[in-house]
Amino acid sequence: MSDTILHPPAEWAPHSAIWTAWPADEALWLDDLAPAQVEVGAMVRALAADGPGGRRGDRMKVLVNGPSAMLSAEKLIGEHAELIDARYGDIWLRDTGPVFYSNDRCALFTFNGWGGKYVLDHDDTVGAFVAIQAQADATRWDRVLEGGAVDCDGEGTILTTRECLLNPNRNPLMTPDQIRGLLGDALGGAAVIWIERGLLNDHTDGHVDNIARFIAPGVVACQAPADSDDPNTERLDEIANFLKLQRDARGRMLQVVRIPSPGRVEDEDGDIVPASHMNFIIGNATVVVPTYGTATANAAVAALKPYFPGRNVVGLPSNHILTGGGSFHCITQQQPE
Numbered sequence: 143m144s145d146t147i148l149h150p151p152a153e154w155a156p157h158s159a160i161w162t163a164w165p166a167d168e169a170l171w172l173d174d175l176a177p178a179q180v181e182v183g184a185m186v187r188a189l190a191a192d193g194p195g196g197r198r199g200d201r202m203k204v205l206v207n208g209p210s211a212m213l214s215a216e217k218l219i220g221e222h223a224e225l226i227d228a229r230y231g232d233i234w235l236r237d238t239g240p241v242f243y244s245n246d247r248c249a250l251f252t253f254n255g256w257g258g259k260y261v262l263d264h265d266d267t268v269g270a271f272v273a274i275q276a277q278a279d280a281t282r283w284d285r286v287l288e289g290g291a292v293d294c295d296g297e298g299t300i301l302t303t304r305e306c307l308l309n310p311n312r313n314p315l316m317t318p319d320q321i322r323g324l325l326g327d328a329l330g331g332a333a334v335i336w337i338e339r340g341l342l343n344d345h346t347d348g349h350v351d352n353i354a355r356f357i358a359p360g361v362v363a364c365q366a367p368a369d370s371d372d373p374n375t376e377r378l379d380e381i382a383n384f385l386k387l388q389r390d391a392r393g394r395m396l397q398v399v400r401i402p403s404p405g406r407v408e409d410e411d412g413d414i415v416p417a418s419h420m421n422f423i424i425g426n427a428t429v430v431v432p433t434y435g436t437a438t439a440n441a442a443v444a445a446l447k448p449y450f451p452g453r454n455v456v457g458l459p460s461n462h463i464l465t466g467g468g469s470f471h472c473i474t475q476q477q478p479e
Contacts, residue, residue: 148243148281149330152296152356153424154450156479158245159201160189160425161272163233163473164225166211170232170262170466176214177462182233183218184458185423185430185470190222193427193454200425203275205230205268228271231262234468236351237288238265239475240273240280241329248278249328251287256346257311260467276477283328286312290349290472292325295356298332298391300325305339305348312347333391337381341416342373351471352418353381357449360394365420368405368438373414378403401445402438409465421460421469422446423476429453432460432469 162185165171165178189200202223206215207230215225230238237256240248250269255261273280293301306312307321316324325331340348354364364382367375385398407417419442422431429450433439443457460469 147327147330148247148249149298150241150243150294150296151478152294152359153476154358155296157200157426157476158479159203159276159477160423161203161205161235161239161276161475161477162186163205163228163230163235163268164207164211164215165233165466166207167232174462174465178466179214179218181458181460181463182473186219187222188428188430188454188456188458189423189425191428191454194452197427197452199427205235205272226275228268229264230268231265232260232466233473234290234466235268235272235475236290236468236472237346238268239289240269240276240278241289242276242278242475242477244478246278248273248276248280250280250282251285251328252283253288254286254312256288257309259345272475278477281328283324285316285324285328287324287328288346288349289475290346290351290468292329293350293355294329295359295390297359298330299356300329300331300334301337301350301354301356301362302334303337303340303348303350303353306346306350309347333389335385335388337384339377341377341418343414344416345467349472352416352420353378354385355420355422357399357446360390360392361397361399361449363399363401363420363446363449365403365418366400368403368436372403372405374403399445399449401442404434404436404438404442407434407436407464415464417464418469421471423470423474424450425453427453429455430470431455431457432463433457434461434464435459
């Protein structure tokens with residue numbers, strides 16, 4: 143472990159690359175495999191594209207598992223990304239990949255399949271593979287922590303949830319104080335803001351990147367209920383009211399920006415799924431916001447645009463990626479410049 147306390151930059155800081163992975167496993171994705179590939183492809187092309195005023199897009203580095211997946215990736219994104227033959231269980235690199243401190247330094251945490259719920263071959267080793275490919279010196283932390291469980295402002299403030307980080311299925315032998323210490327030591331967390339819980343039926347146990355995100359220093363976005371039928375109404379209001387009372391590491395009261403949630407989104411069995419517009423990825427030139435064909439999609443994208451001047455802010459469909467449990471932020475990991 144390093145003697146120097148490091149912390150990840152804010153996501154809006156310049157990237158040298160964005161890493162993601164290509165949907166590949168037919169047994170996992172079933173009929174959603176090809177449509178999910180189309181959605182991931184659209185995200186990759188959007189992030190790679192230049193933005194307003196010639197602002198340079200991101201270098202996209204895409205892990206691809208197997209010859210069949212490589213053929214589809216070459217067809218859809220071959221001109222827009224570097225395709226890297228790799229082995230991984232599934233595409234959720236935010237959680238299985240490294241957390242980068244800088245272009246050449248990163249942290250590697252233990253991955254246990256979101257508390258043992260989804261344990262797939264190679265998901266516990268793909269983070270080290272990415273670190274090697276990125277030529278980044280890795281600091282290993284023998285503790286369970288997924289990248290989607292924390293959101294950092296680059297100034298020492300971390301957003302997270304008690305539902306996830308204090309869940310006994312992650313680090314059962316650690317006390318809350320020890321977990322707080324881990325955030326300080328491993329991620330430079332000088333101020334940790336503990337949201338109580340995440341979205342209904344979120345198999346990640348309340349990852350914060352589905353509910354609250356830093357979009358500027360001292361500014362946090364979270365969702366507002368879409369309508370009276372929104373299944374997360376109580377939780378979304380609870381989150382916003384809590385955040386309005388919090389201070390960041392520099393002592394500023396948080397400015398809370400609310401954007402509409404997708405509302406009630408159900409799977410083919412009629413079960414509520416954790417669809418969220420908060421699962422956006424902030425690229426060098428483009429912010430890609432997941433949409434689900436709901437009435438609030440355009441309003442959510444429009445509400446975010448003023449906070450990203452000089453970048454395109456686009457909404458792209460993510461219904462098929464969502465069948466795997468997440469969206470664009472869950473499948474990406476930025477490598478700082």
